[in-house]
Amino acid sequence: MSLIVCRDLVKTYSMGETDVHALRGVSLTITAGECVAIMGASGSGKSTVMNILGCLDVPTSGTYELDGVDVSTLGANRLADIRNRKIGFVFQNFNLIPRTTARENVQLPLFYRGIPSREQQALALRALERVGLAGRERHHPSQLSGGQQQRVAIARALVTNPILILADEPTGNLDSQASREIMDMLTRLNTQEKMTIVLVTHEPEIAQYAHRVITMKDGIILSDRPVAESQASPVVMEQAGG
Amino acid sequence: MNLLAMTVLVAFRILSRHRLRSALTMLGIIIGVGAVIAMVSIGQGAKAAVQAQIATYGTNVITVYPGSINVSGVRTGLGGAVTLTSADIEELGKLPHVTDVGWSRREAVQIVHENRNWFTSVNGVVLGYLTIRNWSLDAGDLFIQTDIDAASKVILLGKTVVDNLFLPGEDAIGATVRLKNIPFRVVGTLAAKGFDSRGTDQDDVVFIPFSTAERKVMGTKFIGSIGAGFLSAEAPEYMDQVAADVKRVLRQRHKIRGDQDDDFTVRNQLDTVKLQEGTSESMTLMLLAVASISLLVGGIGIMNILLVSVTERTREIGIRMAVGAKRRHILLQFLVEAVVISAFGGLIGVVIGVAGAKVASNFAGWPTIISSHSMFIAFGFSALVGVFFGLYPANKASRLNPIDALRYE
Numbered sequence: 001m002s003l004i005v006c007r008d009l010v011k012t013y014s015m016g017e018t019d020v021h022a023l024r025g026v027s028l029t030i031t032a033g034e035c036v037a038i039m040g041a042s043g044s045g046k047s048t049v050m051n052i053l054g055c056l057d058v059p060t061s062g063t064y065e066l067d068g069v070d071v072s073t074l075g076a077n078r079l080a081d082i083r084n085r086k087i088g089f090v091f092q093n094f095n096l097i098p099r100t101t102a103r104e105n106v107q108l109p110l111f112y113r114g115i116p117s118r119e120q121q122a123l124a125l126r127a128l129e130r131v132g133l134a135g136r137e138r139h140h141p142s143q144l145s146g147g148q149q150q151r152v153a154i155a156r157a158l159v160t161n162p163i164l165i166l167a168d169e170p171t172g173n174l175d176s177q178a179s180r181e182i183m184d185m186l187t188r189l190n191t192q193e194k195m196t197i198v199l200v201t202h203e204p205e206i207a208q209y210a211h212r213v214i215t216m217k218d219g220i221i222l223s224d225r226p227v228a229e230s231q232a233s234p235v236v237m238e239q240a241g242g
Numbered sequence: 243m244n245l246l247a248m249t250v251l252v253a254f255r256i257l258s259r260h261r262l263r264s265a266l267t268m269l270g271i272i273i274g275v276g277a278v279i280a281m282v283s284i285g286q287g288a289k290a291a292v293q294a295q296i297a298t299y300g301t302n303v304i305t306v307y308p309g310s311i312n313v314s315g316v317r318t319g320l321g322g323a324v325t326l327t328s329a330d331i332e333e334l335g336k337l338p339h340v341t342d343v344g345w346s347r348r349e350a351v352q353i354v355h356e357n358r359n360w361f362t363s364v365n366g367v368v369l370g371y372l373t374i375r376n377w378s379l380d381a382g383d384l385f386i387q388t389d390i391d392a393a394s395k396v397i398l399l400g401k402t403v404v405d406n407l408f409l410p411g412e413d414a415i416g417a418t419v420r421l422k423n424i425p426f427r428v429v430g431t432l433a434a435k436g437f438d439s440r441g442t443d444q445d446d447v448v449f450i451p452f453s454t455a456e457r458k459v460m461g462t463k464f465i466g467s468i469g470a471g472f473l474s475a476e477a478p479e480y481m482d483q484v485a486a487d488v489k490r491v492l493r494q495r496h497k498i499r500g501d502q503d504d505d506f507t508v509r510n511q512l513d514t515v516k517l518q519e520g521t522s523e524s525m526t527l528m529l530l531a532v533a534s535i536s537l538l539v540g541g542i543g544i545m546n547i548l549l550v551s552v553t554e555r556t557r558e559i560g561i562r563m564a565v566g567a568k569r570r571h572i573l574l575q576f577l578v579e580a581v582v583i584s585a586f587g588g589l590i591g592v593v594i595g596v597a598g599a600k601v602a603s604n605f606a607g608w609p610t611i612i613s614s615h616s617m618f619i620a621f622g623f624s625a626l627v628g629v630f631f632g633l634y635p636a637n638k639a640s641r642l643n644p645i646d647a648l649r650y651e
């Protein structure tokens with residue numbers, strides 16, 4: 001079934017005299033369980049699409065249905081609820097709260113969901129274990145490497161068991177080794193947990209982890225094609241083989 | 243509850259991260275609350291002291307003087323005609339709600355004991371006077387009715403007079419002192435009353451029976467003329483009525499016609515109390531003004547620092563919103579921060595104010611009364627200031643757009 005259905009998304013920023021057309025009509029359908037990569041030149045509107053998909057921003061016009069709900073009509077509180085329950089975010093710059101421990105960062109979505117404190121802690125610790133950060137739960141972001149910080153961010157995204165993970169250039173600030181680890185983790189969430197993943201990347205190698213690549217240019221979708229079986233990522237191959 | 247507790251915890255953590263900043267922000271509230279607590283304590287102490295002083299005059303006392311005081315404050319009709327007599331006062335004793343009456347006559351005299359002498363005022367009094375004016379004994383006995391009836395040469399000495407006529411440790415009771423060369427036997431010494439509200443030493447006084455004064459010491463042109471009459475009312479609420487009755491009866495007895503001035507003056511103790519209450523009321527109003535100004539300044543300080551904090555933490559707000567924080571969560575977080583600052587400041591202010599009042603009372607010898615009432619009010623108000631001045635920044639933070647907040651540089 002379709003998890004995401006977008007029709008004619010338009011986003012226009014008015015900058016005084018001139019208007020910036022970030023999106024000029026994007027229609028997109030993503031099925032539950034897919035792993036989609038969005039590519040395109042800088043300024044082509046990738047992040048704008050992601051922010052709308054993540055209910056962080058609203059389109060100027062067009063409709064967006066997430067999990068059967070028309071999101072375009074919802075108020076701020078309902079959107080906060082949807083972000084909390086259905087979506088996990090991974091950002092290029094990690095976006096962890098500074099001077100706050102890894103565990104507390106991971107707990108944050110559970111806190112706003114109103115889960116009892118003990119349960120929050122237990123779930124956060126388990127999520128940190130899953131991203132290979134057991135024992136680092138008391139570290140502050142500044143005491144962790146970039147790759148580790150991004151893993152904390154992934155733990156925070158998955159701790160609520162969302163149906164959708166949105167990752168905007170999750171490896172943009174990482175070296176190739178750390179990038180590979182992060183991508184492995186994300187693809188595992190896709191294959192094992194059946195979470196739908198949409199990621200933005202500039203690197204073709206990273207895009208190879210996805211099943212489908214959408215290319216954008218100047219606020220429209222230029223191409224939308226599946227990744228050829230032969231080009232599938234090594235990890236997927238390994239798992240398929242093993 | 244869990245949410246609130248966590249929010250308070252986070253607020254404490256964030257404030258302790260910027261200790262100096264938080265402390266400086268609190269300063270306005272601390273100074274305001276501290277000053278108010280100290281001043282209220284001192285003010286209440288002073289009020290109690292004045293009330294105690296007023297009470298040394300007696301309770302619910304109405305005083306009648308011969309002669310009237312005209313608009314310019316000059317007493318007229320004194321010295322010449324005799325305008326007030328013991329018979330007048332006795333008659334006033336029959337008025338409703340009057341429990342006791344008494345009268346006195348005063349003269350300045352030299353009093354001698356052995357080789358010492360002292361210039362004081364002698365008062366010829368009746369028993370009612372001593373009761374109404376609340377004189378109690380330090381040692382010995384008061385007059386008895388037979389002393390009055392027989393015009394006995396007995397005397398009661400005030401503390402100041404005792405101190406000046408007798409050596410320390412020397413027993414005054416039973417001693418003989420001379421007034422105008424007339425020997426008097428000391429039957430009692432009086433408990434000290436201290437200074438009255440005009441600064442007069444109330445203990446620099448001696449009492450002899452009214453009859454003795456009239457017949458043997460002062461001499462009189464007219465039997466029964468008195469210096470002042472005293473009435474005590476049953477309760478404060480009757481005092482105005484009694485004062486009015488006194489006026490009416492005296493005008494009648496003195497045959498004063500409608501348009502003529504009184505030849506006497508009635509003084510109601512309640513007026514003194516009211517005057518004093520008026521002073522303390524205006525003092526309270528001034529305190530209130532000082533308090534509100536300093537709390538206002540403190541509140542603006544809190545608002546200012548919170549606005550800075552909201553700007554600094556815009557990204558954090560964005561992150562919180564991205565993971566599901568609703569407007570009310572963000573609102574609560576900043577509001578709690580404001581209240582923690584102001585309530586904490588208020589608490590410190592209370593402590594400093596109490597300490598200040600104690601120090602002031604120790605050094606300056608002022609009495610202070612520290613009421614838990616004023617402490618709670620000051621604390622509560624400072625917390626309210628936090629809510630009030632935190633509301634705008636907190637609301638501003640909660641209305642941020644998630645994506646704008648996340649993108650904030």
Ligand SMILES: Nc1ncnc2c1ncn2[C@@H]1O[C@H](COP(=O)(O)OP(=O)(O)OP(=O)(O)O)[C@@H](O)[C@H]1O
Pocket residue numbers: 013015020021022040041042043044045046047048049
């Ligand atoms: N808040 C904004 N105000 C004005 N213009 C904006 C704003 N956000 C984005 N834009 C404009 O919208 C267009 C698309 O921006 P977007 O961030 O989606 O690009 P992108 O594809 O993510 O680029 P990059 O690969 O560099 O991240 C750009 O031209 C950008 O300048």
Ligand SMILES: [Mg+2]
Pocket residue numbers: 046047048168
């Ligand atoms: Mg981008």
